[in-house]
Amino acid sequence: MSEQNTPTPTPGVTPTDSPKIGDDGDPILRIEGITKQFGGITALDGVDLTVDPGITGLIGPNGAGKTTLFNCLTGFHKPDDGRVHLYETDITGKEPPAIAQQGMVRTFQIPRELADMTVFENLLLAPMNQHGERLRGAWIRGDQFVEEEQVIRDRAREIAVFFEIDHLLDEPAGSLSGGQRKLLEIARALLTDPDIVLLDEPLAGVNPTLEQKILGRIEALVEDGYSFLLIEHDIDLIMDNCERVVVMHQGAVLTTGAPEAVQSDERVIEAYLGGDDV
């Protein structure tokens, strides 16, 4: 978790002063026995999983529990049982803001842009612990306020250029196209300067050109030290772009491993890839 209290936070696009992953190879997330029930339905049934730095794909048939797992990890649902560690910190059952502050942010399956606010404002909202976000800071504005707001605006513009939505900054976010909304969501999540971003179907319903663009962006960000856990239904995309793949089925992890290994796993073929047809 990077230091958030400095007046000039790390630029979202090119993190320089915040080492995203301290020690090579240490898992970012350790998930142990997460269980979640809704009434009589067991959505998650003892999920065990470690997420390493880099880009990890999470696949599984509809109803496998992928989004529920995201919700449990980010605090939007409280798991009934099990533990989640982000690096060394136990974040089980914490509220979403606290988990985001710890360095794990998420996007939503259906983009949730703040429709009546401009694209620029959507982005400016994201950086954490802004001085002017406190009442006193908003009322009594010193040099720090001005300096910080300027840095944040620069970062927001920078990341908007990166995601090629900079020409839309003054538009209400509600007027964006579906693909642009997905880009805005990812850009907004990145501006919080996270360690890991959970992307819930960032490519669903996105045309192939834009899809490649988003993937290219994600890969560039992985180079910069960000990590991603990515839910996706398009197997080919996952196989081509992820370093590791996690397959979920009926609320539990079926298997994890390198794309090639997962692809040839009998159980995966049975559960997800189409049984005998493949």
Add this chain to the structure above:
Amino acid sequence: MAVADFIISLLTFIAIYSLFGIGLNLKFGFTGLIDFGHVAYFMIGAYVTVVLTMPAGAAGYSGIGGFALPELFGVLGPIGSLFGWLLGVLGGMIAAALVSLAVGVPTLRLREDYLAITALGIATILTTVVNDEEWLFNGPFGINTVHAPLRDVFPLSLGSFTLNMAVFGILSLAAFGLTGYWLARAFRRQGRRGKLVLGVLVPLVAVWYFVLPTLSDGMVELTRNTLWLFDPTAGPKGGMDYDRFVLLLSVAALGGGYWLVERTINSPYGRVLRAIREDEDVPRALGKETFQYKLQALMLGSALAGAAGALWAINIGFIAPDQFAATITFYAFTAVIVGGTANNKGVILGTAFFWGIRNGTRFIDVPSQYSIQLAASRLMLIGVVLILILYYRPEGLLGEQDYDIPLPSRDSSGGTDDV
């Protein structure tokens, strides 16, 4: 009654209710909290201020207090006395904020429609308690010993009749000048339809205010309407009477509240508030402790309602529980929605519209057998306008305001930093 006197009482009303509405706008317009119990904080502000400022042992009062703060500081002269009253207002605002804190902690976790209903229920309970518990604030008999700040200074006279007329006259004209300047600016910014509305309304009001009274009552009336701050009947030398002072006080309070809310929303803090209004999960996912923000917005909005309550008490000179019926909250909602939700100027416009129709039509001469119908048709007219606005212009007359966090321009980058 001269037209000027009527206008002064109407404007005082509008200023107080605008302050009340701006508090509601912070909750509802900018943060998305539907507080149907807003009037409770108006009542608490009024009662606590009155009790803190009125003398102990007032005749006919058997509740808590009074604490006579202005008397306490009155040894320092009128300024000390005014300071004592301001402390009382501060106490009223803090009390309103604290009660809203107590209401907010359990209710703000509810979804918005439940919050609305719960807030309405709690406000009703609070009004009922004030009404039923006589030991508290004298119950249904109310309080008629409201301390009026600087009352003995008025009518304010500066010396001779001529001097009074000159000084207050110049100030009156300056106020007209400012209004004209402001109108001209507003006029320029409006689109074609706005220009049409302003272009019809402004001359109509001007004719009604300046020309019509002159036709019936001559030059004296014209002078009184033009030099509105100067009251020739206030004392032997004329001067400024207390009603005009209360108007200025209310406008100053409105200005302060307006500035504070503008400052609050045009900031990173305000961005979070509006994000909460749009979709609370988003700021939560981005690491904002939204519950704190909602609580603070509720408390701040309630404190402003409390300040409005303190002014209301002076303006009326008497407070009782039945003045704080739930309808006051809904009047304010109507004003906010008509003028423009999440637009502070819109709130003032909406409040002016609402109370203009509600009180401004009292002087329409109708045969007495129709006066009840007229009274009822006022609210009907407001209802019709509300429906038309919700149907054709749901964002209100002015729509949501623009936001800007002004930053000093930098030499290095030429671009503007408008948000």
